[in-house]
Amino acid sequence: MTAAAAAGTVYELRNVTKVFPKRSVQALDRVDLMLAQGSFASVIGASGCGKSTLLKIMAGLLPPTSGSVVLAGKPVTGPRRDIGMMFQQATLFPWRTTMENVVLPIEIRDGKAAARAKHGEAAALLELVGLKEFANAFPNELSGGMAQRAAICRMLITEPAVLLLDEPFSALDELTRDFMNMEMQRICMARSATAFLVTHSIQEAVILSDVVYVMSPRPGRFVEAVAIDLPRPRTLEMITTPRFGALVDRIRARLDRGAFL
């Protein structure tokens, strides 16, 4: 999987700085980031270190103060259909069936007819995440983990070039969370997706990522990029290996120094 670095850059940030003049806060300071096709990267840092700002800039929801943000060769100047995003909450709409929730991005961008035409693809995605039987169920019949699976399908339906994951499983209980992380790996590998994860959990970052960026606050900047050289596919058993422990320790050491001043 680390060989994916040779496959070309999908997302590139150069010298991205963000200042909020109203609060006179510098949220990001000269952030550089390259996401290779099919790679999985994470950013980890304490609350308020600028992770969310970074993700919003990458999603085209917020303009950078300076620097370049380029996805698939084109500068990001607003929300784009080739950017898929997932949040802590599944945010399924209770008046729509699971299927209707999944095709919502298509409905918004291309209208109802186009959304209906995508039902076949949506069904395939639901099967990929193991929700085949729940296509016509309403969200209040789904568990938290199932809702997040449906949210994954909704993110994938537009066939995005990059997946931006904002602590997607942090609201789930730990057992479900571990399981969903493995599911996420499986889905990303199956579709050779390029993903960028924001998380608080060192363990989660290590088990999923090819590279973990450690971020320190005020102003937010990357203090280290830790390459995770564990073989793919990763398993939950790896968590107990010495190599995994060493990586976690190294990231924690970097966080301890910079992040909690």
Added chain:
Amino acid sequence: MTQSTDTVWSEPVSLIDRIPRSVAMIGLFVAFVALWQLVVVSGLVSPIILASPWGTAEQLAYVGHNLLTGDYMLTALWITIKEVVYSFALAIALGFSLGVLVGETGFGERAVMPYLVAIDTMPKIAFAPLFIAWLGFDIHSKVALATFVAVFPIVVGTAAGLHAADEHARLLFKTMGASRLQTLLKMKLPTGLPHFFTGLKIASVGVMAGAITGEFLGGGKGFGELIRVAASQLDTARVFSLIIYLSLVGLATFGTVVWVQRRFVFWQKASVGAEALP
């Protein structure tokens, strides 16, 4: 010792919890009527002030017969029903429009909302003489007053509903590149439906109060006028029975709102009922 260690003991249930709800309700009703009858028969209160239960029952039958045979009381009731329906429809249209203006636009929120709040704090019934002066003694002044009373809960419900969507839903719609109209129609309005219906339920009660107040003060040929006339003749039994029939109209309005809500907000499993009563 081979004694079982299972500890089985019954939780004490209070006497009142063991009585079925229907029995409790009927029991209370019977006790209330008995006390009522006792007070009247004992001569403590003059029948002019308080009609006896039996007298009220007689009047109920009389008014019921009048209504069923399509006599003048039905005509009066029909006028009041028309007032309620017209003003409720007007209040919904006006309240929804104002609610969207206030809840969706910065202009509405900053410039219009303070005036709405100021007007809402006024005793609206006090406007009745003005509406009568402006619109006359016909049905129009009653519709205007009832609309005026009922419109504010709908404005508030609609505006609150538009703010009910959480940050994640807004962010999601932004990432999907949704237009403002799409965000409104596909996310904010459906999310706000429960709030909107809460406003409707409060309004459905207010619309009735407004119409009857208008009839008390502005005359006309509605049911409120019948009540006023009966009261001026000190016929309290007639007043009671008319109020009981009138409350059926109120119940029907409220019930219709609840029914529509159950159909349109099917995902909201929580019961819809008394919590909306003012």
